[in-house]
Amino acid sequence: xxxxxxxxxxxxxxxxxxxxxxxxxxxxxxxxxxxxxxxxxxxxxxxxxxxxxxxxxxxxxxxxxxxxxxxxxxxxxxxxxxxxxxxxxxxxxxxxxxxxxxxxxxxxxxxxxxxxxxxxxxxxxxxxxxxxxxxxxxxxxxxxxxxxxxxxxxxxxxxxxxxxxxxxxxxxxxxxxxxxxxxxxxxxxxxxxxxxxxxxxxxxxxxxxxxxxxxxxxxxxxxxxxxxxx
Numbered sequence: 001x002x003x004x005x006x007x008x009x010x011x012x013x014x015x016x017x018x019x020x021x022x023x024x025x026x027x028x029x030x031x032x033x034x035x036x037x038x039x040x041x042x043x044x045x046x047x048x049x050x051x052x053x054x055x056x057x058x059x060x061x062x063x064x065x066x067x068x069x070x071x072x073x074x075x076x077x078x079x080x081x082x083x084x085x086x087x088x089x090x091x092x093x094x095x096x097x098x099x100x101x102x103x104x105x106x107x108x109x110x111x112x113x114x115x116x117x118x119x120x121x122x123x124x125x126x127x128x129x130x131x132x133x134x135x136x137x138x139x140x141x142x143x144x145x146x147x148x149x150x151x152x153x154x155x156x157x158x159x160x161x162x163x164x165x166x167x168x169x170x171x172x173x174x175x176x177x178x179x180x181x182x183x184x185x186x187x188x189x190x191x192x193x194x195x196x197x198x199x200x201x202x203x204x205x206x207x208x209x210x211x212x213x214x215x216x217x218x219x220x221x222x223x224x225x226x227x228x229x230x
Contacts, residue, residue: 030175079226080108083219084122103131103144103172110114110176114184119223120194121145121180123215124201127208133172143181146205154181 008012021142084104089095095103107125111118128146129135136142140150149166156163156178169175190196198209 008113020033056111075227075230077221078230079109080118081105082226083222084108084118086222087122087126087215087219090128094167100131104216106173106176109216110180114180115138116180116184117188117214117216120212121176121183122219123212124183124198125176127211127215133175134170136170137230140166141180142166143175143184144172147175147179147182152178170195 005154012044031034039190060204081101081104084107085097085100088100088103089097103125108118110116111121116136125144127130128141129144131144133144137146140147147156147169149169153166156169159176159181163169163174183197186200187194187197190200195209195213198212199206202208204216
């Protein structure tokens with residue numbers, strides 16, 4: 001009887017809600033302008049926080065602090081985008097300013113989504129593919145992040161039903177999404193160790209990991225210089 005009332009309650013909630021549940025993960029995916037994908041939620045979400053009492057007046061000091069924080073974040077983001085875009089164009093001379101900036105934004109967005117350092121992902125992109133979105137290696141690695149279709153195709157198809165064939169991951173948005181997620185999984189496996197995750201990603205190529213770290217150092221230097229000049 002207890003189970004019956006529980007089922008009835010869930011049906012009622014679903015019906016009143018319009019019959020459609022959009023998970024936070026789906027909503028976030030759509031925010032980044034990627035096709036909706038099936039994601040298994042491994043953790044539960046916390047209970048909603050009670051709303052704060054309305055504040056009728058905001059002290060001027062608080063306003064000034066908020067404005068300063070917003071300005072700092074804006075400058076940091078601008079420096080990141082410009083540094084990454086310049087790096088991409090240095091490796092791919094044919095990349096237009098518009099495309100380089102677009103890819104830089106995508107790299108930052110996907111890095112934020114999977115909680116990775118965007119400089120690591122950008123360094124992977126230029127060392128994997130020289131920032132060429134349509135490159136396919138002899139071994140069957142695809143796109144900006146040289147995603148190994150032959151190794152990951154079953155999991156990719158399961159996780160992203162809209163990806164049905166290898167050429168689908170040549171799309172820069174999809175490639176960065178899939179590649180960054182694969183790297184994040186490897187990093188979790190490596191206890192958050194970036195170097196070990198890079199070695200996993202490349203199938204044991206230690207020299208490649210060294211190149212990526214050297215590129216990260218260049219990016220960090222470029223970022224600091226640009227931040228000082230904004």
